[in-house]
Amino acid sequence: MNMIRVMIADDHSLMRKGLQQILELEDDIKVIAQAKDGQEAVELGLATAPDIILMDINMPIKNGLQAIRELKERGCSAQIIVLTIHEDREYLLKSVKAGASGYVMKDAESDHLIEAIRDVYNGQTYVQPNITTSFIKEFDEAHKPDVNKKLQHNNLTQREIEVLLLIAEGKNNREIAEELFISDKTVKNHVSNIFRKIDVSDRTQAAVYVLKNQ
Numbered sequence: 603m604n605m606i607r608v609m610i611a612d613d614h615s616l617m618r619k620g621l622q623q624i625l626e627l628e629d630d631i632k633v634i635a636q637a638k639d640g641q642e643a644v645e646l647g648l649a650t651a652p653d654i655i656l657m658d659i660n661m662p663i664k665n666g667l668q669a670i671r672e673l674k675e676r677g678c679s680a681q682i683i684v685l686t687i688h689e690d691r692e693y694l695l696k697s698v699k700a701g702a703s704g705y706v707m708k709d710a711e712s713d714h715l716i717e718a719i720r721d722v723y724n725g726q727t728y729v730q731p732n733i734t735t736s737f738i739k740e741f742d743e744a745h746k747p748d749v750n751k752k753l754q755h756n757n758l759t760q761r762e763i764e765v766l767l768l769i770a771e772g773k774n775n776r777e778i779a780e781e782l783f784i785s786d787k788t789v790k791n792h793v794s795n796i797f798r799k800i801d802v803s804d805r806t807q808a809a810v811y812v813l814k815n816q
Contacts (some may be wrong), residue, residue, distance in 0.1 A: 604630065605630060605631070605632050606630055606631045606632070606653050606654060606719060606720070606723050607632055607634045607650075607651075607652045607653045607654070608625060608631055608632065608633050608634065608652055608653065608654045608655070608656060608719065609633070609634060609635040609636070609637065609643075609646060609647060609650060609652040609654070609655045609656070609680070610622065610633060610635075610636045610637070610655075610656045611636075611637040611638075611639075611640070611642070611643035611646075611647075611655060611656065611657045611658060611661065611666065611669065612636075612637075612638075612656070612658040612661070612685070613638055613639055613658065613660070613661045613662055615638070617658075617708075618636045618638075621633075621656065621685075621715075622636070624712050624715070625715075625716075625719070628716060630720075631716070631719060634650055634652055635647075635650045635652060638661075639661050639662045639663040639664065640661045640662070640663050640664025640665055640666060640668055640669035641663040641664050641669075642663075643655065643657065643661070643664070643666075643669045643673075644664065644669050644672050644673055644676070647669075647673050647678050647680055648673070648676060648678055651678075651679065651680070652680050653680060653681065653723055654680060654681050654682075654683060654719050654722060654723055655673070655680045655681070655682045655683070656683050656685045656715075656719075657669060657670060657682050657683065657684050657685065657702070658684075658685060658686060659684060659686045659688060659693060659697075660686075660687075666684060666686070666697075667696055667697065667700050670682050670684075670697070670700040670701050670702055671700045671701065673701070674700070674701040681703045681704070681722045681723065682701060682702045682703060682704070683702065683703065683704030683705070683706060683718050683719065683722055683728070684697040684702045684704065684705045684706070685706050685707075685708055685715070686705070686706075686707065686708060687707070687708050687709075689707060689733060691813060694729065694733065694810070694813065695810075695813060695814060698810055703722045703726075703727050703728070704718045704719075704721070704722045704727065704728040704729065705728070705729045705730065705733065706718050706728070706729075706730050707730055707733070710730055714730055718730075725803075726803075726804050726806070727803075727804055727806040727807045727810065728806060729806050729809065729810060731772055757799055758796065758799055758800070761782075761792065762792050762795060762796050762799070764782060765778055765782070765789060765792045765793065765796060766796050766800075766808060766811075766812060767812060768781060768782075769793070769796075769805050769808050769809060769812075770808065770809040770812035770813070772809075775789045775790055775793065776789075796808065
């Protein structure tokens with residue numbers, strides 16, 4: 603079993619200690635460093651080379667977004683998960699643009715955080731499921747034509763756009779098939795074509811892509 607080496611960056615000591623206690627209940631996760639501000643997060647991230655960094659956004663000296671950008675610019679290989687109080691689309695998009703691979707709320711169940719760490723460690727993108735779903739559902743029918751127009755730039759067919767929007771709502775292949783009255787196999791083919799056309803590798807990345815194009 604590979605040990606996932608994690609660094610925690612948060613300006614609250616109790617939060618750091620609490621996270622460490624939760625994470626180290628898992629056999630495959632070890633906390634190797636803790637940073638109390640964004641500058642220290644950069645320094646320790648480069649010095650200790652963790653696999654995963656849990657990064658708060660609101661921190662002194664440098665905020666989390668600044669720290670993520672600097673780490674990436676300086677060649678840090680760690681995958682970064684933003685752990686935040688901000689359930690806000692702009693923060694999510696800024697985090698992804700800065701180089702984060704995950705986005706989890708601080709009040710999430712610990713299972714979500716553990717899942718995020720393992721998924722991101724294995725090369726996937728993780729955004730807490732209810733976050734992307736709520737952002738997509740804020741969108742009413744009046745805005746859909748604008749989204750459709752933007753998505754067509756990638757040569758997506760109208761049916762592929764419909765499938766992509768349902769993926770972004772968190773629906774699985776069977777649910778999409780039932781809603782569009784097509785077979786599971788057809789949905790699977792559409793999903794493969796969509797991922798290739800928009801250059802993503804998983805459903806979370808596809809959902810984030812839709813958010814970017816709203």
